[in-house]
Amino acid sequence: AGALYVVATPIGNLEDLSPRAGRLLGEVDLVAAEDTRHTARLLRHLGVAAPMLSLHEHNEAARVERLDACLAAGESVALVSDAGTPLISDPGFVLVRALRERGRRIVPVPGPCALVAALSAAGLPTDRFVFQGFLPAKGGSRRGRLEGLAERDETLVFYESPHRIRDTLADLAAVLGERRVVLARELTKTFETFLEGSAEALLARLAEDPDQARGEFVVMVAGAPPREAGAAAAVEGDALLAALLAE
Numbered sequence: 001a002g003a004l005y006v007v008a009t010p011i012g013n014l015e016d017l018s019p020r021a022g023r024l025l026g027e028v029d030l031v032a033a034e035d036t037r038h039t040a041r042l043l044r045h046l047g048v049a050a051p052m053l054s055l056h057e058h059n060e061a062a063r064v065e066r067l068d069a070c071l072a073a074g075e076s077v078a079l080v081s082d083a084g085t086p087l088i089s090d091p092g093f094v095l096v097r098a099l100r101e102r103g104r105r106i107v108p109v110p111g112p113c114a115l116v117a118a119l120s121a122a123g124l125p126t127d128r129f130v131f132q133g134f135l136p137a138k139g140g141s142r143r144g145r146l147e148g149l150a151e152r153d154e155t156l157v158f159y160e161s162p163h164r165i166r167d168t169l170a171d172l173a174a175v176l177g178e179r180r181v182v183l184a185r186e187l188t189k190t191f192e193t194f195l196e197g198s199a200e201a202l203l204a205r206l207a208e209d210p211d212q213a214r215g216e217f218v219v220m221v222a223g224a225p226p227r228e229a230g231a232a233a234a235v236e237g238d239a240l241l242a243a244l245l246a247e
């Protein structure tokens with residue numbers, strides 16, 4: 001039986017496509033792509049002409065049988081999204097889960113991923129982080145999500161679009177207060193920028209230079225500061241007392 005290759009593609013700079021990814025895109029029998037017109041440009045750039053099939057959030061479940069049949073027939077399939085690693089805030093999870101349940105071979109072909117690229121250069125702690133994808137579009141749900149994260153001490157990572165970057169910064173300022181925020185914009189592209197400061201300072205920065213609000217963003221926020229030593233000790237003391245009393 002064939003394999004499904006989950007192939008990461010560039011997030012801006014075509015040189016970031018790995019040689020292995022390029023070779024596989026030329027060798028597979030079928031490329032399942034989030035947007036076939038978008039992927040056609042990449043394939044043209046590589047000088048390959050693989051047959052393509054669209055696979056996006058609205059037809060993903062319906063594609064499972066067809067792709068499973070390809071694999072059963074010994075064909076190999078590459079799954080790609082418009083940019084970066086499939087399944088990471090992109091289609092593919094439904095397909096990969098279904099094919100795994102059927103015992104098919106699924107092979108990751110790693111490469112660009114905006115959240116990893118952003119973290120690797122931001123200077124915020126990376127030993128533990130919480131990736132939250134896109135925040136909800138509606139203000140109330142967005143602030144609710146942030147409230148739920150307010151106590152987390154890991155670095156918080158979000159994806160954001162230019163339409164909502166200001167609203168998101170305003171909500172970060174309102175819900176999480178004074179914290180170090182790093183905005184990674186247009187990674188690997190000509191206008192790649194890292195801006196850092198409090199959410200409020202970054203909002204002011206975007207207001208004075210609207211070009212900084214264009215493009216694609218990864219928003220990273222320092223985790224909650226450690227609770228005051230005194231408060232933590234008091235909590236531990238209470239827990240100890242409770243344990244002793246229970247004995």
Ligand code: SAM
Binds near residue numbers: 083084
């Ligand atoms: N699968 C992709 C990955 O591996 O990063 C993410 C796809 S998601 C639909 C698109 C979002 O990823 C953008 O809105 C932005 O938040 C982030 N992103 C993608 N490319 C980026 C880039 N070049 N610079 C900054 N952020 C980027």
